[in-house]
Amino acid sequence: MMSTVQYTFFGKVYPERCNVSITELRAQVKSLDGDVDGVVRYSISLSQVTATFAGGRPVQNIYTLKNTVEDVIRVALDALGYTLACGYDLEIIQMIDSVENPPVVFGVGVPAIENSAARGGVKFENIVSIFGDRKGQYLQRCLADLREAIRVPKDTGFFCYRGIESLRQFFLQEMKAKDDKASWELLRSELAVGREEIETIKGFADPIRHGGSGGISDSERANVFTLTWNIVNKFITYANAGYQKV
Structure with missing residues (x-):
């Protein structure tokens, strides 16, 4: 049986005072190079974001994974923003994984x-x-x-x-x-x-x-x-x- 590797991301929706909440959604994702291939599940509670990615093997480039997860969540935020005529932004701040690597805190630049x-x-x-x-x-x-x-x-x-x-x-x-x-x-x-x-x-x-x-x-x-x-x-x-x- 194939083992599953899970990555959990934490972030925020801005402006926080909007108190955005979205019940759990999921999306199947695969990057162009095939490194990221699995399922993203995410929810937002009072503008606090929690997302998990589960795949069949460790991801080699966590920044490609982070960008993929961010893109998935932005799609939902854009849809919500359209219905409410609001512009939302997203920041993914931290990631932990299930294979005991040290937590990663993402910087704000490139x-x-x-x-x-x-x-x-x-x-x-x-x-x-x-x-x-x-x-x-x-x-x-x-x-x-x-x-x-x-x-x-x-x-x-x-x-x-x-x-x-x-x-x-x-x-x-x-x-x-x-x-x-x-x-x-x-x-x-x-x-x-x-x-x-x-x-x-x-x-x-x-x-x-x-x-x-x-x-x-x-x-x-x-x-x-x-x-x-x-x-x-x-x-x-x-x-x-x-x-x-x-």
């Missing part, structure tokens, strides 16, 4: 890129200084999309690509590129960005942009973030230099 801005020579002050005039609006929209890319794992590619599209709008509107194609070419030329970098990000965005479904593993998500942060770092440096090549 480990793969937590030092990317610093390595690119970008500081908080470099960014906010760009917001002093009208041209800063493109970066503002980009960073808003990157916030959502961090918060909603399954839509990382969509939001990262849309963030880069906001930067492309700078080259279209402010640098007077003649059309969309020319604006992409100008972005790549001015920022020294390879077309293949943008195409990689776009590959994870397209299915979602066109109303389809998409999936992304933890390692793929890390790569998309790394490519995106590299491009945005270059734009910030470019803007700090008076929108000139460095």
